[in-house]
Amino acid sequence: MDYDLIVVGGGLGGAALxxxxxxxxxxxxxxxxxxxFKDRVRGEGMHPWGVAxxxxxGIYGPLIETCGHQVRWWSVYLAPTTRYRRDLIETTPQHAGCLDFYHPEMQRVLLGLAESVGAEVRTxxxxxxxxxxxxxxxxxxxNGQDEQYRAxxxxGADGRSSRVRAWAGFPVKRDxxxxxxAGVLHAGLGAPEDSVQVLHSPSIGQGALVFPxxxxxxxxxxxxxxxGTPRALSGRQHAADFVTACVETGAPPEWYRDAEVAGPLAAFEAADIWVEHPHRQGVALIGDSAAASDPSWGCGLSLTxxxxxxxxxxxxxxxxWEAAAGAYAEEHDRYYGxxxxxxxxxxxxxxxVGAEADARRARVFPRLAREPKRTPDVPGLGPDAPNDEAARRLFFVED
Ligand SMILES: Cc1cc2nc3c(=O)[nH]c(=O)nc-3n(C[C@H](O)[C@H](O)[C@H](O)COP(=O)(O)OP(=O)(O)OC[C@H]3O[C@@H](n4cnc5c(N)ncnc54)[C@H](O)[C@@H]3O)c2cc1C
Incomplete structure (x- = not known):
């Protein structure tokens, strides 16, 4: 055996493992x-349950000391009028804010850390x-040579388009x-640096997020x-349309007045892609290759x-280790599910969108505002938030 463990992919999942x-x-x-590592438009805001x-x-310290940025507040705007700001440090079980970073910097730091404790890293x-x-x-x-290793x-930690998943014969499911x-890096945006901004305009089926x-x-x-409305939002030439769309969703136009586009603008299908039981015959999948969860909810880094x-x-x-990886896969089905x-x-x-969805929101939103505990605490608890039928009925005010 050449190695105990061979990891394919040095992103967050592969480097941390x-x-x-x-x-x-x-x-x-x-x-x-x-x-x-260059900007690929990937996750850069980690929820408090991921911080835990x-x-x-043992990677929180090294990240916060190098490329990490702790964000204490979670500001929500729900069109047309609801606004609130949550203190994540005061209100989450972990007493933690979000951990944000520039993704290429995070990858460099974690691969360096893996190397420093003895992993062989071949970039x-x-x-x-x-x-x-x-x-x-x-x-x-x-270097033009084929190599073969056993472990x-x-x-497989090779991301949402995982080839390891295909080579190992895992059947793939998709929503x-x-x-x-669509995402882009902005420099000098006029939004606060200590708060994630979450904006929803449900009647037109649009949302916007800003992670400092x-x-x-x-x-x-x-x-x-x-x-919905067809939109071309890939490519820097569409940067102005991107800002228009964010403003239409509720972002203040003054945020963007002096902002510069500092990376590619890219749009992605958000639907979940996953496998059930991500382990078979000596191969386990982690991170997006096991389950790429809809990025709109910003849970991929934490899940990884x-x-x-x-x-x-x-x-x-x-x-x-066959039994160990099998037990991991069983547990993965539970929390990812x-x-x-x-x-x-x-x-x-x-x-x-539509009349039925508007009527549901007219019934549900006022109750959620009066009784916030009806809403599952995804930033704080992630998959550990109650998610059974009783929790669903509570959330949709069907109890
Ligand atoms: C638009 C968008 C926005 C997102 N926003 C958020 C967010 O706000 N918060 C959040 O938590 N998550 C977010 N995510 C999800 C998050 O980016 C992922 O969940 C996370 O990056 C998964 O990490 P990973 O290590 O599994 O895969 P990746 O980060 O994709 O890393 C895979 C690595 O494998 C390497 N690789 C691939 N194939 C091979 C091969 N054959 N040989 C060697 N290396 C290979 C790649 O180069 C890459 O470095 C977002 C995703 C997208 C697409």
């Missing part, structure tokens, strides 16, 4: 196809195939297309219905770190 296992003495090899996972994995090397089995094998191409466990999310990521940089998103922590705990607790259900409720309430 490599660091966690190498720090406990495992022989770990990471393949990351990029040499330099980052702390448990600029793409994996070309994974062969499940006992043991599983990984094929990679470097006790191979982990119907519903929302599209430090040093006057902000990741801005606009979310809209796939079946939950995967890393649960898999790490299983691998450290058991000598039989819960998150998927909760996010589905929010999508239904906030993005469905």
């Amino acid at each position: 490599a660091k966690a296992l190498a720090a406990r003495g495992a022989r770990v090899l990471v393949f990351e196809r990029e040499k330099e 996972e980052a702390r448990a994995l 600029g090397v793409a994996v070309t195939a994974v062969v499940p089995g006992k043991p599983p094998a990984v094929l990679a191409r470097a 006790r466990l191979v982990v 119907p297309e519903r929302l599209v999310i 990521i430090g040093r006057q940089r902000f990741r801005s998103y606009f979310i809209y219905r796939k079946r 770190l939950r995967d890393v922590r649960v898999l790490r705990d299983q691998l450290l607790a058991k000598t039989d 819960a998150l998927h259900r909760l996010e589905g409720w929010f999508t239904e309430l906030l993005y469905e």
Whole structure:
């Protein structure tokens, strides 16, 4: 056996897992196809429930000391009139704000950390195939040469378009297309740097998000219905249309007055893509390759770190790594299933349009405002928020 663990992909999931296992003495090899990390329009705002996972994995400190930006407040605007601001440190079980960062910086920091505790990190090397089995094998191409390695466990951490998932023969499930999310990096936006901004305009099926990521940089998103008004929002030439759409959704126009576009503008299908039981024959999937949850709800980073922590705990607790990875996959089905259900409720309430959806909101919103405990606390609890039928009825005021 060449290694205990081979990780395909050095994003948040792969780098954090490599660091966690190498720090406990495992022989770990990471393949990351990029040499330099550039802006790909990816998650940069982590919920407090993800911060709890980052702390448990020992990466919160290194991130906050280098590229991290703690955001204390969660400001919500619900058109036409509702506004509130939540103090995350005071009101979450973790007493934590959001952890925001510029994604390429976070990747560099975590891969460096993995290397510093003994993981072998090979950047600029793409994996070309994974062969499940006992043991599983990984094929990679470097400097024009094909290489092959075997390990006790191979982990696919290669993102939402995972090839490892396909090579290992995992059947993929997808939600119907519903929302599209477009995002861009703004420098010098006029929004506060200590608050995430969440804006919803449900009657027109639109949302907007702003994550401050430090040093006057902000990741801005606009979310809209796939079946609504057709919009071309990929490519910097559409940056002005992007701002118009955010303003239409409720963002103050003055935020954008002196803002500069500091990266690509890109739009993505938001529908969930996932596999059930993300482990088979020596191959486990984590992060987006196991379940890419709808980015409109900003849970992907937190979910990825939950995967890393649960898999790490299983691998450290058991000598039989097939059994350990199987136990992780069972647990993954439970918490991802819960998150998927909760996010589905929010999508239904906030993005469905038409008379029936408006009538539902007219009934539900005043009760949620009077009794906030009816709303599942996704920032604070994520998949651990109650998500059974009783919780659904409470949220939709059907009790
Ligand atoms: C538009 C958008 C907005 C988002 N916003 C948020 C947000 O606000 N909050 C949040 O929590 N989440 C958000 N997310 C989700 C978040 O970005 C992901 O959940 C998270 O990045 C997943 O991390 P990962 O490590 O699984 O995958 P990735 O970050 O995709 O990393 C995968 C890595 O694998 C490498 N790789 C791929 N194939 C190979 C190969 N064959 N060989 C070697 N390396 C390979 C890639 O280069 C990459 O570095 C958003 C996602 C999108 C698309």
